[in-house]
Amino acid sequence: MKTSSLFFILVYFYTVQCVAVTTIMTTGKQKPDDASHDYFIGLLKLALMETSNEYGNAVIQTVPHPGQERVIKLLAMGEFYDVAWTGTSNARDIKLHKVPFPLFKGGLGWRGMIIRRDTQDEYASVKSIDDLKNYVICQGSHWPDADILEHNDLTVYRAGHFDAMLQMVVLKRCDLLPLSIFEGQAELALVQNSFPELMFYQELIIRYPLTMHFFVNLKKKKLAQRINLGLEKLENSGQLERYMQRHSLTKNAFPLSKFKKAQVIELQSTEIVSKDTIKHTLKWPKQN
Incomplete structure (x- = not known):
């Protein structure tokens, strides 16, 4: 060759x-x-x-x-x-x-909530896990969150699809649907025309390791x-x-500083968070 x-x-x-x-x-x-x-x-x-x-x-x-x-x-x-x-x-x-x-x-477990607009005033008085026990919480059937919420003795209604969860809130079968502050507003905005009765409420934050x-x-x-x-x-x-x-x-x-005045309720989790994960986690803003 x-x-x-x-x-x-x-x-x-x-x-x-x-x-x-x-x-x-x-x-x-x-x-x-x-x-x-x-x-x-x-x-x-x-x-x-x-x-x-x-x-x-x-x-x-x-x-x-x-x-x-x-x-x-x-x-x-x-x-x-x-x-x-x-x-x-x-x-x-x-x-x-x-x-x-x-x-x-690390922000998936920082949860605002989709609620009915006409109920937002009552959430100002929610200060503890015991207060949350008065509400029915919607979650996905296979979401790890559902197990965490039930582990904290909260009442959970599981549904298979996102739209079904929203409909359950509208029909008052659920009171709220917790979603991460990093996705809740955008997810609701896409379907807001179909669910005008709903809003994403962030003055109360449910927080847990997830x-x-x-x-x-x-x-x-x-x-x-x-x-x-x-x-x-x-x-x-x-x-x-x-x-x-x-x-x-x-x-x-963003900016995360907007949550300084939010009421935060900490929940316990059965999940193990690794050191590698913690190293890259955003810091929650210090409360006023």
């Missing part, structure tokens, strides 16, 4: 290796109006881009969302999905490999390491906080 031919063959294989692209499969939207999906997909893309020098290029493809519990099962089985995001729980931490970086920087994470199959630790490295790079460069402050899902929570 001529030297020139060998040279071009080597160049060809080198080029193919350089442009090789990894496809990452993840979930599609849970519903047509899904404010959180764009946030997490965007964050995943940024984390993959930040680590392209170390791991190569990657593209994201989505597979229809069959429901949270089904996604967890399929991810654990190594089918259809490479990565998904969900609130952490001790059970999920066993079934899946958790990327330790918290996606809301974090949102990317999860991968137990056999894909390298992917978890890549995503975590990317998120840490985004935090260290300041890109992550800017992303949170500008994204339509999370921007309504």
Whole structure:
């Protein structure tokens, strides 16, 4: 073989290796109006881009969302999905490999609440867990929050879909639906025309240890390491906080100083929060 031919063959294989692209499969939207999906997909893309020098290029493809519990099962089985995001729980931490970086920087358990507009005045007198026991709280059937609320002896009504929870509040089968201050306002805004009776109330905050994470199959630790490295790079460069402050899902929570005068009720959690997670957690503003 001529030297020139060998040279071009080597160049060809080198080029193919350089442009090789990894496809990452993840979930599609849970519903047509899904404010959180764009946030997490965007964050995943940024984390993959930040680590392209170390791991190569990657593209994201989505597979229809069959429901949270089904996604967890399929991810654990190594089918259809490479990565998904969900609130952490001790059970999920066993079934899946958790990327330790918290996606809301620890704010998932900082909960405002969707309530009926005509009831907002009564929440000014809610000061303790005992006061909350007078209310029925809506939550997702498989949300870790439901277990935490029940662990604190609160009355919980579980529903399978977000719109169903909103309807339960409208029909007075539930009194309130707690959602993170980083997503509640945006999630409600998307469906406000269908539920004009509802508002996102943030003068009372229910707070408990709960974090949102990317999860991968137990056999894909390298992917978890890549995503975590990317998120840490985004935090260290300041890109992550800017992303949170500008994204339509999370921007309504900033500046956090607006919550200085909010009444905060602390709940106990059965979940274990790792030191890595705590290291990246936002600080709640000091109360006046």
